[in-house]
Amino acid sequence: MERKNISTGSHWEKIVGYSRAVKIGNHVHISGTTAINDQGRIVGLGDPYTQTKQTSKNIESALLMAGGTLENVVRTRIYAVNSAHWKSIGQAHCEYFAKIRPVTSMVEVRRLIAPEILIEIEADAVIDDD
Template sequence: MPRQNISSGSPWEPVVGYSRAVRIGSIVRVAGTTATDEAGQVIGPGDPYVQTRAIFEKVGRALAEAGASFSDVIATRMFVTDISRWEEIARAHNEVFHDIRPAATMVQVQALISPELMVEIEVEAVLDRE
């Protein structure tokens, strides 16, 4: 099966050696995504809801480039630095996935790559479902 690597244009992709998303056949995997803009600046410092919404905007673009949409998502993994703020993150997740209801995981981690980042999300999607 052909492999489609999808880039967000992030300056870190060639340094680290990763793609924003990869599609092989009917499987699309979106890498851990954070709330940073094109210049690498954090979106919504201190606000996990705003960060989560920004992340899903980036994830949505990557899914679209792979020929997928949020309705194809079967799993999300949310890594958060302050689990006590889970409701803000869950609210943003629900706004995107209310009727889709993928399998979802949320875990607290000690830190993300920048101290201002509070949320990182991975997504898996499957296309061509019967």
């Protein structure tokens, strides 16, 4: 089965040794994704809703590079530093995934890689063989 590693060119990918996404066959696995914009800056400081929206855009971008769309997402995993933010995180997630309705989980974690990052999302997708 063919493997395709998908990179966004982030310097972290080489430092840590990972790919933004890996496509094997028609399955796409997207690494933990945060609210980093194209300039490498964290978007939505102090705002979990805005960070969730940017993170969802970043997931969508990785899927497009893999030949898919958000409609192909079957699972998301949300890591939040404060579960009290669940409503705003959920609202932003819903804006991207309401029609798709992937399985999901939201887990509170003590912290993420940088103190300004409030959420991180992983995603799995299945792209049709058409």
